[in-house]
Amino acid sequence: MRNPRAFLRPLAVGAPTPVADIPFRPSRMIHFFDPSNPKMAAKVPDIAKKVDIILGNLEDAIKIENKEAARQGLVDIAKATTFGDTQLWTRINSLDSPWALDDLITLVTEIGDKLDVVMVPKVEGAQDIHYVDRLLAQLEARAGITRPILVHAILETAEGMTNVEEIAAASPRMQGISLGPADLAASRRMKTTRVGGGHPGYLVRQDPTGDDLTQGRTTYQQDLWHYTIARMVDACAGNDILPFYGPFGDIKDVVACEDQFRNAFLLGCVGAWSLHPVQIDIAKKVFSPDPADVAHAKQVVEAMGDGSGAVMINGKMEDDASCKQCIVMLDLAKALAERDPELAAAYDL
Ligand SMILES: CC(C)(COP(=O)(O)OP(=O)(O)OC[C@H]1O[C@@H](n2cnc3c(N)ncnc32)[C@H](O)[C@@H]1OP(=O)(O)O)[C@@H](O)C(=O)NCCC(=O)NCCSC(=O)C[C@](C)(O)C(=O)O
Numbered sequence: 001m002r003n004p005r006a007f008l009r010p011l012a013v014g015a016p017t018p019v020a021d022i023p024f025r026p027s028r029m030i031h032f033f034d035p036s037n038p039k040m041a042a043k044v045p046d047i048a049k050k051v052d053i054i055l056g057n058l059e060d061a062i063k064i065e066n067k068e069a070a071r072q073g074l075v076d077i078a079k080a081t082t083f084g085d086t087q088l089w090t091r092i093n094s095l096d097s098p099w100a101l102d103d104l105i106t107l108v109t110e111i112g113d114k115l116d117v118v119m120v121p122k123v124e125g126a127q128d129i130h131y132v133d134r135l136l137a138q139l140e141a142r143a144g145i146t147r148p149i150l151v152h153a154i155l156e157t158a159e160g161m162t163n164v165e166e167i168a169a170a171s172p173r174m175q176g177i178s179l180g181p182a183d184l185a186a187s188r189r190m191k192t193t194r195v196g197g198g199h200p201g202y203l204v205r206q207d208p209t210g211d212d213l214t215q216g217r218t219t220y221q222q223d224l225w226h227y228t229i230a231r232m233v234d235a236c237a238g239n240d241i242l243p244f245y246g247p248f249g250d251i252k253d254v255v256a257c258e259d260q261f262r263n264a265f266l267l268g269c270v271g272a273w274s275l276h277p278v279q280i281d282i283a284k285k286v287f288s289p290d291p292a293d294v295a296h297a298k299q300v301v302e303a304m305g306d307g308s309g310a311v312m313i314n315g316k317m318e319d320d321a322s323c324k325q326c327i328v329m330l331d332l333a334k335a336l337a338e339r340d341p342e343l344a345a346a347y348d349l
């Protein structure tokens with residue numbers, strides 16, 4: 001670990017000074033596209049207007065023979081597109097692959113001034129972030145980049161999960177962490193075959209009411225990801241960075257996707273990945289607070305004045321702690337309203 005005084009110093013001469021605080025920009029969905037797929041690439045300028053984050057994926061889901069085309073495709077798209085308020089991210093190949101080094105060298109050199117965040121897959125511990133941190137600083141200095149590129153880790157191995165707190169604290173570049181449920185399930189030897197979501201076999205069953213063990217016993221499906229997401233949220237919140245749910249692979253099951261996203265939202269995640277255009281609106285709906293919750297939050301904050309004491313609103317006790325939750329809700333609503341005129345009207349802020 002660097003000493004506390006050195007933590008915010010650049011890691012290469014001429015690199016930009018690291019940010020002290022991670023800016024909270026609306027981040028309801030990270031929309032993945034394959035820059036080597038001409039049909040997807042053609043949609044990027046339009047999709048970029050609708051999403052908070054657009055991400056050129058270079059890692060898994062890109063065929064090996066297309067790895068270099070994807071890298072070059074992202075460079076071309078980034079140079080040709082004006083992204084406005086929408087963030088441009090990439091997911092580089094994993095650090096143990098033959099492509100990761102060239103991914104970083106090419107992208108920072110060619111489009112480093114447009115790239116907001118580099119997502120690093122299969123992060124195992126702080127050492128992976130330190131490697132990327134130093135390399136980014138060297139490349140930023142060489143390319144004359146003036147704004148530091150941030151780093152996002154995917155939590156998708158049991159070792160990474162074990163080290164999640166040190167990963168979150170590893171660098172001032174750490175912007176956030178996403179859950180990678182498919183690789184994580186494989187790494188843990190979970191007996192699932194899905195990309196995120198629940199499993200009907202993971203359940204609890206009501207106690208028997210008589211001698212017949214097979215009758216009258218309601219079962220309730222449980223959330224396979226509760227522990228993982230909750231731990232990731234704590235690691236992120238404890239280090240002032242942002243947690244995200246990852247992908248939901250059952251594209252057709254828009255109902256379960258919405259449920260999974262909402263669970264993550266309620267537990268503290270700021271957004272999720274959209275793998276297909278149909279998931280963009282689901283993320284937008286779920287990760288934008290309900291106008292009724294925003295109205296309630298406004299009422300509580302106004303009634304609480306300086307935040308001390310306790311008041312009764314609609315039969316419920318409100319105090320300092322519920323007021324703080326309402327402030328979290330209002331701050332998010334205000335940030336989203338600035339980006340989205342429809343939400344600004346719905347929230348009446
Ligand atoms: C699932 C797939 C194959 C279905 O693609 P499709 O073409 O079969 O679907 P479609 O419904 O027929 O598509 C309709 C139209 O939308 C387009 N389209 C479709 N998707 C997109 C998109 N994302 N962005 C922009 N456009 C898109 C598509 O090209 C088509 O265009 P057309 O009308 O002109 O013919 C496709 O959506 C896709 O490849 N999505 C991205 C997959 C991806 O990035 N996976 C990696 C992230 S998940 C992961 O890595 C796991 C993790 C974290 O690592 C871990 O848990 O371990």
Ligand SMILES: [Mg+2]
Binds near residue numbers: 060121180182
């Ligand atoms: Mg993965």
